[in-house]
Amino acid sequence: MNSSFLRQPELPSDAFLRALRARLPHEAVERAVMPSGVEVIGVSVARGKVFAVWDEWRKRHGETGWWPYVTLQSPDDLARSRRQEDVDEVVERWVAEVACQDHDARAASVVLSSFRWSMDCAAGDEEDQEGWRDDYDPDRLAPQLAPARAEPLPGVSRWGTGDRDSFWGQSQRWINFVPVRGGYEVPAVLPHLYGTCNWFGYDGRVLTPADDAALLRRWHEQWGAELFLAQGPYLELVVDRPPLDPRDAARATSELQGYCSDTVQRPQHDGDTWLRSTVWSLWWD
Template structure:
């Protein structure tokens, strides 16, 4: 149990069985209410995290209520605007073509640069949960279970589950648990994205219905670019690849 009263149950499984166990318990979420996610820390290690120990029970209850009632589409859109403004005002040089910078965050401008619609999504592969080369080749993973309505509530209940470190440079703004919840809920509703792996600055989402057409892929690529510039450097490439894939792997430097 975290200091804020959040219960986390975990089981250690062989790395090669991680996806199988996660899929099985994801399918049971509707009956159990417990959402599984994969990580490397034990539940005890996670519960003792610095950010977990600073919150009271009433703060968690208030945040969960806000996460349920907030306009997650509007909040996600504001993150896109903040990232675009930061890029244009703080990163772009005076001699740069600012319109090309803005195009990275504008799906309507990005879509014509993407490949035509495809019939089937690309089958994504986990980089960190199941790859034997990841994280010092550890042979096991932890599958944690948290009682939530949907996986998008996990960052609210467990703010140290992963961290978007470089977002603090976006106009001195740091993303809050409600920001993370908003973008994950939007991606869940739009494309069936679900929290799969979370650890430190690493995040992976299993995406059941990734966008296959240029407009949808452009929307996803622009939002992925804004959310994780460290991984998504080129929105055009991302719109043709990861955005249309069943696995989104993100990493913040």
């Protein structure tokens, strides 16, 4: 694809492939070209080693230009699953929109849309509406949360590393690499890679890849959140600087609820627990 918006990596694909094979000589490495022309390179890794390998290569993103994410799909599997029709134009449009948009404003619009939908559903029930205001307004939610923590809670990956793996029995994970400016651009280059494409139940409130990218970029800038795993309806972020004080935790809680209400169902509890940890696991039901 010839696009002024598509990231050109520091290491061309052949050079990056050689570097990956040199670093992981005993692992299966694959390369595939998506219908859009975007190349994806992947390496199969034992799930117990996934975080160490992912962390090493995300720290090298500045020198390679290839962002790693964990999944069950090999590059070939991913290429076969991509939609064929008009895919060049779709990816071109999403990448251009993500590169140019005001991501903070777009993220705020996603949260506001979710709040308005919730209020409409509770129309006529003042008690329910007050409850939604408590959940979505950080000024109202923060006083209900626990005091600031000195250190983040230890995050536990539910699906990437297998520490709480109850239904993905495979011993291997794929770490796929995409040429993007950061993990927040992955949904634009690989549209509908994960869960929000299944969000059809809210009167047309279907999120787009540009919405995904806006929230991911905002959380990256605010709390150091990085795309770690993307698989079907599942998403995991590694969070380097999670919100530790009540105000920031309340803000994160309202934004996560607006994006993925299937995960944030108890805002007070969630704002005091996993949202102050180093791993955020989201899923769309």
